[in-house]
Amino acid sequence: MTPASAAPRKNAIPIHPPEQGVPLSLANLSRRLRATVEELGRERLTGMYRQMVLIRAFEQRCEQMYQQRKIAGFLHLYMGQEALAVGMLGACRADDYAVTSYRDHGIALSLGIPAKALMAELFGKVTGVSRGKGGSMHFYSKEKNLLGGHGIVGGQIPIGLGAAFRAHYLGTDQVSMIFFGDGAINQGVFHEAANMASLWRLPAIFIVENNRYGMGTAFERASSVHDLTQKAQGYAMEARQVDGMNLLECYAALREVVEVRRRNPSPILIEAKTYRYRGHSISDPATYRSKEEVEAYQRVDPLQQVRRLLGELGWLGDGAAQQLERDVRQEVLDAVAFAEESPFPEPEERSRHVYAP
Ligand SMILES: Cc1ncc(C[n+]2csc(CCOP(=O)(O)OP(=O)(O)O)c2C)c(N)n1
Numbered sequence: 001m002t003p004a005s006a007a008p009r010k011n012a013i014p015i016h017p018p019e020q021g022v023p024l025s026l027a028n029l030s031r032r033l034r035a036t037v038e039e040l041g042r043e044r045l046t047g048m049y050r051q052m053v054l055i056r057a058f059e060q061r062c063e064q065m066y067q068q069r070k071i072a073g074f075l076h077l078y079m080g081q082e083a084l085a086v087g088m089l090g091a092c093r094a095d096d097y098a099v100t101s102y103r104d105h106g107i108a109l110s111l112g113i114p115a116k117a118l119m120a121e122l123f124g125k126v127t128g129v130s131r132g133k134g135g136s137m138h139f140y141s142k143e144k145n146l147l148g149g150h151g152i153v154g155g156q157i158p159i160g161l162g163a164a165f166r167a168h169y170l171g172t173d174q175v176s177m178i179f180f181g182d183g184a185i186n187q188g189v190f191h192e193a194a195n196m197a198s199l200w201r202l203p204a205i206f207i208v209e210n211n212r213y214g215m216g217t218a219f220e221r222a223s224s225v226h227d228l229t230q231k232a233q234g235y236a237m238e239a240r241q242v243d244g245m246n247l248l249e250c251y252a253a254l255r256e257v258v259e260v261r262r263r264n265p266s267p268i269l270i271e272a273k274t275y276r277y278r279g280h281s282i283s284d285p286a287t288y289r290s291k292e293e294v295e296a297y298q299r300v301d302p303l304q305q306v307r308r309l310l311g312e313l314g315w316l317g318d319g320a321a322q323q324l325e326r327d328v329r330q331e332v333l334d335a336v337a338f339a340e341e342s343p344f345p346e347p348e349e350r351s352r353h354v355y356a357p
């Protein structure tokens with residue numbers, strides 16, 4: 001008999017269908033999401049759409065700036081995952097904590113960090129959020145409680161856990177939003193953090209952004225279970241799945257999750273099913289996935305879903321949507337101009353803000 005381990009695993013990997021739920025539209029909006037639309041109202045929902053458009057436009061410009069060599073080093077784009085960041089962080093309070101991986105542009109913009117300070121960081125300028133010393137992977141903001149972009153896969157998880165512990169220790173009702181990838185969930189630190197969070201009932205919101213790939217490896221090839229919420233069971237932790245391409249689902253889910261935890265802290269694992277439209281980083285042509293697969297996910301583009309819904313609601317007509325896009329494009333161009341004009345850090349900066357015993 002052939003041992004199971006010798007079976008040709010490659011053939012067992014399915015071509016990914018988009019498993020996303022029903023795309024947003026007035027006709028098929030559940031009662032829960034109708035209530036969410038009413039709660040948000042025209043101004044906030046349009047504002048959230050604007051944030052998503054800003055993330056997309058910011059990153060499209062980043063690609064260009066990289067090609068023109070204005071940006072150097074690594075560049076991991078978030079395009080496709082916008083609804084997740086905007087929806088989930090939109091359900092949080094300004095004093096909550098957030099921490100994420102190197103794919104941090106969308107999270108930083110969703111927290112309201114100005115595009116200028118982020119573009120300047122990408123250009124390596126002293127006016128950047130990390131004084132030009134962090135680059136794309138290391139956005140950080142004390143004012144917005146963003147505890148970083150982190151380049152070590154899973155490295156942000158114990159930091160987010162620490163923020164949750166702080167809230168618990170001081171008896172505040174803050175929560176800690178810990179974003180990480182489907183690759184990172186297999187790192188030891190996730191499992192250690194999950195155990196501690198559950199044991200001490202910490203307000204840690206573990207959000208696994210399952211974009212189906214860790215670099216060029218499909219997550220099914222790297223994970224022993226394909227329903228990532230199962231990983232919470234070993235830690236007696238609550239878990240749920242969310243359609244990460246759907247802004248309202250992301251917002252509504254987090255609204256409930258966060259509200260409960262402010263009153264009665266406990267951790268939760270949320271698996272957000274999403275997709276990145278670009279390769280792992282700017283230098284990855286993503287030849288490991290099919291054109292059909294990418295197109296299938298483009299049909300559930302998170303931006304288009306919200307734009308269609310806003311149109312159906314009569315809250316954003318075509319003319320107003322085009323104006324919004326023009327405004328956003330200008331905001332990004334202003335960010336580029338600011339980054340261009342800003343100075344590089346002085347040589348003394350090298351040893352400033354660096355931990356040294
Ligand atoms: C500890 C560690 N191991 C390996 C790497 C190399 N590496 C960088 S990104 C990455 C894939 C992570 O994938 P995932 O967690 O799914 O996040 P995504 O890039 O999809 O957002 C790997 C293996 C690293 N940076 N750190």
Ligand SMILES: [Mg+2]
Nearest residue numbers: 181182213214
């Ligand atoms: Mg991934």
